[in-house]
Amino acid sequence: MMATTHVFAGLAVVAPVAxxxxxxxxxxAVGAIVGGLAPDFDLVLEHRRTFHFPASGSLLALPALAIAVLSPSTLTAGVAAFALTAWLHAASDALGGGPEMDPWNDASERAVYDHVRGTWIRPRRWIRYDGAPEDAALAVALAIPALLVFDGWIRTVVAGSVALSLGYALLRRRLVEWTPEWLE
Ligand SMILES: [Zn+2]
Known part of the structure; x- marks a missing residue:
């Protein structure tokens, strides 16, 4: 899934609360946006492993949620939104494809690393690859609650990210041809 799909999923979760x-x-919103993007910062380390916690992420997310419910404040709400979205990102990576650039040629069986069991979770491929047409459709659907609930700069960021996601999905297959070998 695209990083933006993960961000929109987190925003859709927090939108009713907002x-x-x-x-x-x-x-x-800030917590959900940062939490949606943060796990993929491991792209430069071991992608889908270093910052992805599909199982143990709940150990941070659920207590953070409980604290925010018991004692709502700017800080607790932001931390809970961050932890929940980052966990949702890692857990839902298993529903997509592997991290490879061209899954239609070179499909990997490693979706995301489960630190608890010490194994890779295999990709379910409900979303075949990031930027697939079904990923773009999911991103748009998940962005709707955020577009309805948030206003000001948050709505601008969401609308811009929807446009960016659609552009990426349109160019997705061509991007592979343009990517130099050493980057793959
Ligand atoms: Zn990820």
């Missing part, structure tokens, strides 16, 4: 508690809208 609608009920507009004072927490900004920390919830």
């Amino acid at each position: 609608a009920l508690e507009p004072a927490l809208a900004v920390p919830l």
